[in-house]
Amino acid sequence: xxxxxxxxxxxxxxxxxIRLYGEDGFEGMRKACQLTAQCLDALAPMVVPGVTTxxxxxxxxxxxxxxxxxxxxxxxxxYTKSSCTSINHVVCHGIPNDKPLRDGDxxxxxxxxxxxxWHGDSSRMYPVGQIKRAAERLLEVTHExxxxxxxxxxxxxxxxxxxxxxQTYAEAERCSVVRDFCGHGLGRLFHDAPNILxxxxxNEGPEMRPGMIFTIEPMINLGKPHVKxxxxxxxxxxxxxxxxxxxxxxxxxTETGCEIFTLSPGGLDRPGLPG
Numbered sequence: 001x002x003x004x005x006x007x008x009x010x011x012x013x014x015x016x017x018i019r020l021y022g023e024d025g026f027e028g029m030r031k032a033c034q035l036t037a038q039c040l041d042a043l044a045p046m047v048v049p050g051v052t053t054x055x056x057x058x059x060x061x062x063x064x065x066x067x068x069x070x071x072x073x074x075x076x077x078x079y080t081k082s083s084c085t086s087i088n089h090v091v092c093h094g095i096p097n098d099k100p101l102r103d104g105d106x107x108x109x110x111x112x113x114x115x116x117x118w119h120g121d122s123s124r125m126y127p128v129g130q131i132k133r134a135a136e137r138l139l140e141v142t143h144e145x146x147x148x149x150x151x152x153x154x155x156x157x158x159x160x161x162x163x164x165x166x167q168t169y170a171e172a173e174r175c176s177v178v179r180d181f182c183g184h185g186l187g188r189l190f191h192d193a194p195n196i197l198x199x200x201x202x203n204e205g206p207e208m209r210p211g212m213i214f215t216i217e218p219m220i221n222l223g224k225p226h227v228k229x230x231x232x233x234x235x236x237x238x239x240x241x242x243x244x245x246x247x248x249x250x251x252x253x254t255e256t257g258c259e260i261f262t263l264s265p266g267g268l269d270r271p272g273l274p275g
Contacts, residue, residue, distance in 0.1 A: 124248075153253060215249070
């Protein structure tokens with residue numbers, strides 16, 4: 001049984017209820033999400049061969065600190081970094097380290113900055129130097145998959161419409177959709193109800209209602225959809241070592257459709273551009 005509750009009345013824990021936010025919540029999310037988008041924009045010139053993901057992570061921490069924000073991932077369930085950096089066949093939750101990026105790599109950088117208690121969550125793919133056409137195409141398909149999922153967001157539709165739009169497009173492009181991870185409710189909590197599956201049928205899942213806020217963040221593989229988590233307990237990789245890509249926006253359901261909170265102020269959140 002799905003239940004909905006005004007966000008200001010809900011306890012600060014994920015109890016399965018879907019929070020509905022008012023204008024104050026939407027304004028709080030705009031600020032947090034735009035700061036995250038600005039951070040991702042600022043990273044674009046950094047992502048070049050030879051830079052380490054630790055250096056990227058240090059930049060994210062300092063950017064947040066300098067703007068009065070904290071990274072949500074730091075010390076979250078034992079995670080010690082300010083971002084996730086997922087390279088090539090890493091699907092998600094890659095841990096920054098001192099290994100330099102190489103020409104031809106693709107890397108997803110996932111940042112969540114907390115501003116006045118509100119979580120701004122977004123990720124993008126960054127090409128490192130000159131990438132192969134197969135990788136370029138994967139980035140294009142993944143971004144388009146996300147945007148088609150976002151286009152399915154409207155009051156009265158079910159969350160399954162998001163998954164159906166993503167799955168239908170990605171599989172028609174001979175790619176696969178990762179099933180093991182999903183989007184999630186967001187606001188004053190980092191991970192909240194509902195879960196947003198990136199596959200499924202339009203008549204499945206909770207009904208979308210104005211005031212809901214959640215992420216859409218499909219992970220698309222060039223090979224099969226199967227993944228495994230490494231011994232560090234975080235890093236998820238494709239089992240067949242095929243390339244994987246992910247884009248993520250945070251959106252809010254409005255009376256007529258949705259608002260994308262994490263759009264790039266510099267227009268840098270689309271494939272084929274730096275960042």
